[in-house]
Amino acid sequence: MDSILSLSNVSKSYGNVPVLKGIDLDIKKGEFVAILGSNGAGKTTLVKIMSTLSSPSEGSVEINGHYVADDPVSVRSMIGVISHETHLYNDLTAEENLRFFGKMYGISAGDLEDRINELLEQVELTGRSDDRVATFSRGMKQRLSIARALIHEPQLLFLDEPYTGLDQHASRTFENVLRDLDPEDTTRVMVTHDITNTFKMCSRVLILDNGKVVFDSPMSDLSSAEDLKGIYLSHVSSHNFI
Numbered sequence: 001m002d003s004i005l006s007l008s009n010v011s012k013s014y015g016n017v018p019v020l021k022g023i024d025l026d027i028k029k030g031e032f033v034a035i036l037g038s039n040g041a042g043k044t045t046l047v048k049i050m051s052t053l054s055s056p057s058e059g060s061v062e063i064n065g066h067y068v069a070d071d072p073v074s075v076r077s078m079i080g081v082i083s084h085e086t087h088l089y090n091d092l093t094a095e096e097n098l099r100f101f102g103k104m105y106g107i108s109a110g111d112l113e114d115r116i117n118e119l120l121e122q123v124e125l126t127g128r129s130d131d132r133v134a135t136f137s138r139g140m141k142q143r144l145s146i147a148r149a150l151i152h153e154p155q156l157l158f159l160d161e162p163y164t165g166l167d168q169h170a171s172r173t174f175e176n177v178l179r180d181l182d183p184e185d186t187t188r189v190m191v192t193h194d195i196t197n198t199f200k201m202c203s204r205v206l207i208l209d210n211g212k213v214v215f216d217s218p219m220s221d222l223s224s225a226e227d228l229k230g231i232y233l234s235h236v237s238s239h240n241f242i
């Protein structure tokens with residue numbers, strides 16, 4: 001399988017405090033990788049670096065053969081990010097937000113309207129398409145941010161605790177959206193604290209502890225979510241149990 005994301009000796013410090021320590025990682029096309037770790041382990045920092053939102057203090061990140069540091073614009077057209085920050089414009093309607101981002105990614109006018117309608121339907125916001133985002137609940141904003149992240153059909157999708165703010169129904173809708181993505185077309189990297197879902201959905205699991213990858217395994221080598229929970233607890237150094 002081809003590699004889509006490679007990290008070479010990536011380190012990050014804030015001031016004198018090291019947060020990531022020499023991470024080497026290779027992610028293949030089609031993988032669905034979970035990143036687990038206790039609070040403060042460095043998961044969000046790692047995803048921000050992988051998704052061009054932050055620079056490493058040392059080391060390099062390569063996406064589809066492009067070095068992120070040299071060619072961030074090309075890289076951004078290949079990736080989507082779903083995180084706590086929705087990156088939406090409150091004064092625009094749901095539809096206008098998606099149109100804005102779609103145009104930014106260079107989607108042609110004809111394709112864009114179909115894509116907007118399809119995504120609004122998938123995240124169950126069709127009935128609110130003409131309403132300003134300022135009037136949305138947190139969960140609705142999160143659902144729209146999922147549509148925003150997918151508008152340009154990214155090859156690599158980063159999900160940082162994507163369930164934040166979603167109720168049971170919206171979580172299921174979101175899982176359906178994820179399931180509908182063809183793994184051949186969309187490689188996924190997800191930070192989460194939900195071990196049961198991780199075991200159900202992901203093809204590979206990494207555990208980050210104290211800025212280092214301390215466990216990396218195909219999910220098929222693990223027997224159950226309980227097995228994964230035991231491994232997690234034996235690999236994290238703090239007692240911030242998830």
Ligand SMILES: Nc1ncnc2c1ncn2[C@@H]1O[C@H](COP(=O)(O)OP(=O)(O)OP(=O)(O)O)[C@@H](O)[C@H]1O
Nearest residue numbers: 014015019037038039040041042043044045046191
């Ligand atoms: N902008 C920043 N300036 C200084 N320190 C930071 C900054 N961002 C993160 N940190 C520190 O880096 C460490 C790792 O933070 P990070 O957000 O990556 O952890 P995490 O594993 O995502 O945690 P959580 O599970 O709580 O979301 C923490 O000690 C945090 O305080």
